[in-house]
Amino acid sequence: MTYLETVAQFYSEVAQTPEVGLCCIQSTPLQLPGLKIPLPMQEMNYACGTTVHTNELVNQPTVLYVGVGGGLEALQFAYFSRRPGAIIAIEPVEAMREAAARNLEIAAQENPWFDTSFVKICPGDALNLPVTDASVDVLAQNCLFNIFEPADLTRALKEAYRVLKPGGRLQMSDPITTRSIPKHLQQDKRLRALCLSGALTYQEHTQLIINAGFGQIEIRARRPYRLLDKQTYNLEENILLESLDSVSFKVDMPEDGACIFTGKTAIYAGTQTFFDDAAEHILQRGIAVAVCDKTAAKLAALKPTEIMVTGSTWYYDAGWCC
Numbered sequence: 624m625t626y627l628e629t630v631a632q633f634y635s636e637v638a639q640t641p642e643v644g645l646c647c648i649q650s651t652p653l654q655l656p657g658l659k660i661p662l663p664m665q666e667m668n669y670a671c672g673t674t675v676h677t678n679e680l681v682n683q684p685t686v687l688y689v690g691v692g693g694g695l696e697a698l699q700f701a702y703f704s705r706r707p708g709a710i711i712a713i714e715p716v717e718a719m720r721e722a723a724a725r726n727l728e729i730a731a732q733e734n735p736w737f738d739t740s741f742v743k744i745c746p747g748d749a750l751n752l753p754v755t756d757a758s759v760d761v762l763a764q765n766c767l768f769n770i771f772e773p774a775d776l777t778r779a780l781k782e783a784y785r786v787l788k789p790g791g792r793l794q795m796s797d798p799i800t801t802r803s804i805p806k807h808l809q810q811d812k813r814l815r816a817l818c819l820s821g822a823l824t825y826q827e828h829t830q831l832i833i834n835a836g837f838g839q840i841e842i843r844a845r846r847p848y849r850l851l852d853k854q855t856y857n858l859e860e861n862i863l864l865e866s867l868d869s870v871s872f873k874v875d876m877p878e879d880g881a882c883i884f885t886g887k888t889a890i891y892a893g894t895q896t897f898f899d900d901a902a903e904h905i906l907q908r909g910i911a912v913a914v915c916d917k918t919a920a921k922l923a924a925l926k927p928t929e930i931m932v933t934g935s936t937w938y939y940d941a942g943w944c945c
């Protein structure tokens with residue numbers, strides 16, 4: 624079996640016999656006023672973070688949700704886009720499509736605002752999306768892309784870029800690793816299916832998103848979530864996995880490279896009322912301004928004694944650079 628076949632078989636099994644807290648820590652799913660999440664859907668929460676960023680889901684966006692699982696995040700997105708076909712859920716595993724459809728039926732009984740027509744579940748594959756170019760506002764995937772080997776991940780990211788409208792957003796939540804995972808674990812197909820051995824480092828992960836063409840990346844959350852300990856996994860050192868929630872924008876690539884926002888700010892502390900770097904960054908004296916990592920480094924180098932640059936908070940959702 625190829626690793627993709629192993630993945631499909633694995634998710635077929637856990638669609639038919641749900642495993643609570645299967646691949647990631649158990650966390651409380653995002654709660655929203657008037658949203659009731661059916662119990663079987665909660666039991667099939669096979670995720671480690673969230674892709675549903677509530678403060679920007681205005682104007683009923685069309686969302687392509689890849690790897691539907693039990694349908695939890697599809698339902699959460701539907702909460703914001705209450706119209707037929709607003710959420711297109713792609714899932715290659717038949718048993719998972721059936722489970723998601725069952726769970727969404729229950730959701731319709733428990734939530735007066737929800738109609739199953741809001742989520743269209745389609746057979747399909749992240750590596751070959753059955754969707755036309757530039758047709759969706761948001762593409763979301765949670766704990767799927769880390770499973771892919773790098774060549775397939777590159778293809779999945781290119782597919783995401785293709786189907787997003789200009790300005791569209793790729794909303795991802797995936798494990799990343801603080802150190803490279805050794806080959807013997809990377810090649811373990813079942814561990815890969817479990818989201819335990821396919822994770823890339825933060826640098827590798829963000830570089831592949833940039834390589835696909837995304838000109839801006841925002842890190843929404845980064846937190847430790849699981850340890851691969853040396854005894855269980857036959858390692859020289861323990862390896863910490865972190866969960867990373869990010870939003871990447873299909874915007875033009877800046878000439879000097881992608882903007883990555885990790886929560887850094889720049890604060891002008893010189894003698895003038897403001898500082899203008901003549902590159903569209905104006906800092907009012909004493910006021911913290913959100914900057915991408917590239918701009919943070921440039922400003923710090925330009926005026927090391929007058930501009931204070933604060934560190935990455937790994938939380939940023941403030942929109943554009945100053």
Ligand SMILES: C[S@@+](CC[C@H](N)C(=O)[O-])C[C@H]1O[C@@H](n2cnc3c(N)ncnc32)[C@H](O)[C@@H]1O
Pocket residue numbers: 630631634635646667668669670689690691692693694695696713714715716719747748749750764765766767818
């Ligand atoms: C770890 S689960 C995550 C499910 C869901 N996103 C959630 O947050 O609970 C991965 C999902 O991706 C699906 N999947 C597996 N291979 C896929 C592929 N090549 N393309 C799209 N989805 C795939 C699995 O069947 C499963 O539903």
